[in-house]
Amino acid sequence: MKKFDFDATYFSPIATLDCGQTFRFYPFKDGFFVVSRDKACYVWSDGVKTVIESDDCDYFYNYFDLARDYKSVVERAKAFDIPLLNKCAEFGKGIRILNQDREETIFSFIISQNNNIPRIKSIIEKTCSALGEKKAFLGREYSTFPTTYQISKMDKTFFRGLGAGYRDEFICETAKKILQDGILHLENCDGATLKKELLNFKGVGDKVADCICLFAFGKTENFPVDTWIEKIFREDFGGTIKDRKKINAYFCQLFGADAGIIQQYLFYGKRQNL
DNA sequence: CTCCAGGCTTTAG
């Protein structure tokens, strides 16, 4: 086991984990137990330093995007001088955009569609404990996220039984397609191209594709539009149109290369009633 | 009871 620490000003575990990027984290001791892929870490903060303990610190350094300068991102966000964004960027300045496992993120966000966060967590957790591998870190047991091969061996009634609802066949179809085609062709493309490719998976539409681009491929120019962003567009940007493609285009043009990170500030802040 | 949740696919116009 190794550990390292990081300035807490722009790295808040709770803000990073609780803004809907990942669903695999649990309250643990003075912070959180975080699972990604087959790895685990313990992260906690005293408000000055945020500390990570793990058997693979390099993995979680990248996972939490610790090489990016978020001070600059927050400054650029505030420079737009938009009232809600000023508040949200300050409140959420500790958010890091996670660099998550590609396949885990694809399945997780297929499950997320038209669903609420507690139930998303529950379905993912049941999937991991049923198909994943049992491991332990710091005396706590956890299950790894199953491989696509393991997922592809199950039929849709299995996922229906875990509570996935009508998303059961999306999971099965996508697992088969990934097993056939791989995901190597998704590497090294720009955000727009990657999104177009991801739309070929069953159960992946515009919003889920943007989430995968942002949370698993580091495409910070992609801006996911969900019910909360629609609400923000209406209430805080004076918007009237309802077409999510057009709302997405509006925010992408407005925020440019930082759009995805700013989306997280807005999403997190709005959900906290800012 | 209805409405909503980090929407998508399919079908109709």
Add this chain to the structure above:
DNA sequence: CTAAAGCATGGA
């Protein structure tokens, strides 16, 4: 091309 119906499930 856009618009709307239908979709499982659980909580408010």
